[in-house]
Amino acid sequence: MVEVIDARGLSCPEPVLLTLETIKKLGKGEVEILVDTDTSKENVSRAAQSIGWQILKILEEEKEYKITIKKD
């Protein structure tokens, strides 16, 4: 099952904090993160990549982003 984090509307650095907490807990797998600013999109992507997770895709819809990350 894909873990989903809803970080829409949260201030910096909460989207990154929630993402890192979740992926550290999971260790591997697939996670979707919902954010609603470009800043959060960049920060979450950068943080996930920095600890070895891969960005699978980023979907943009109505100024909201769904970031899918994965680690095997």
Next chain:
Amino acid sequence: MEGLKNFFATKKGIIFVGLVIGVLAPVLQKLGNPPNMGICVACMERDMAGALGFHRAALVQYMRPEIIGFVLGAFLSALAFKEYRPRGGSAPFIRFILGIFAMIGALVFLGCPWRTILRLAGGDGNAIFGLLGLIFGIWVGTRFLKAGYTLGRTQTLASKSVGLAFPLLMFGFLILLLIDSQPEGEPRGMLLFYSIKGPGSQHAPLFISLGVAMLIGVLAQRSRFCTMGAFRDLLLFKQGHLFLGVAAFFLAAWITNMILGQFNPGFEKQPIAHTMQLWNFLGMTLAGLAFTLAGGCPGRQLFMSGEGDTDAAIFASGMIVGAAVAHNFGLASSPAGIGPNGAIATIIGLIVCVIIGLTMRRR
């Protein structure tokens, strides 16, 4: 446009922005801004509060175009890159209080994080204690964040015009500054208050300040440059992306100061600074904690307010009110030392921020 958008999110991008700000700030000083205050968001908002008569400290009254330029530059950048999005509603009154105490802490030290870096780059050793306090305050803030601190979700606001209010207020201030300039040697125009001596009387030419600040507003909006976030991300995630920007800012400012003959190392008789190191430390501890709890340094709050973030606009408004409180009630420091009520205000501020940090939690 897309390439430019991505460039500023890279390491090279944030370093570039830090270098540009680091060169321009000392140049503004050379052109007339107060010493080690080429840019100081807190001091400049304090001068604005003085220009509006919110406080009547005669030495610090000027409608600083740098603050106006930061907001308008970020606003135009957000529009151009389609990032303008009116939002708000995340505990606005708590943010207002955090803004007030952030300013009080900054005025006990005599500078925001931007000026802390610039004071260091100008050789002011007292700023070491301010920097240590800033880092300690941010560290305390990260403990709250780790424990689930949040001010709740912001909402995207239905009306596009809601986010225009703060940029329009700044535009109004600009118009006021242009039509109500300082009569020669007088402390008051038609409406605005001015300083005849002291830091408020020292300023670079208006259009240079405005132009530089608008450029910085664009660059900082693109790159998310944040002097608090730099240390917060290092302490919280061991991520140095934003820190690279601040390191570049310091290095460029230091080199520019050396070239311009503005580097004067020492502790005594540093410009617009005092040597009461405990209060330099604790003032910036308070400011650093308040910035962390509010999610951005005072510059970043201005850039976000330009993007339509009304919560950031409320924090910035809190800082302007905080400046009035600080100067009206003897909380602000001077080169002679802290104000008569500066110590108690700092302690009250720390208590209030700790209560906010402990009680605002994710369920």
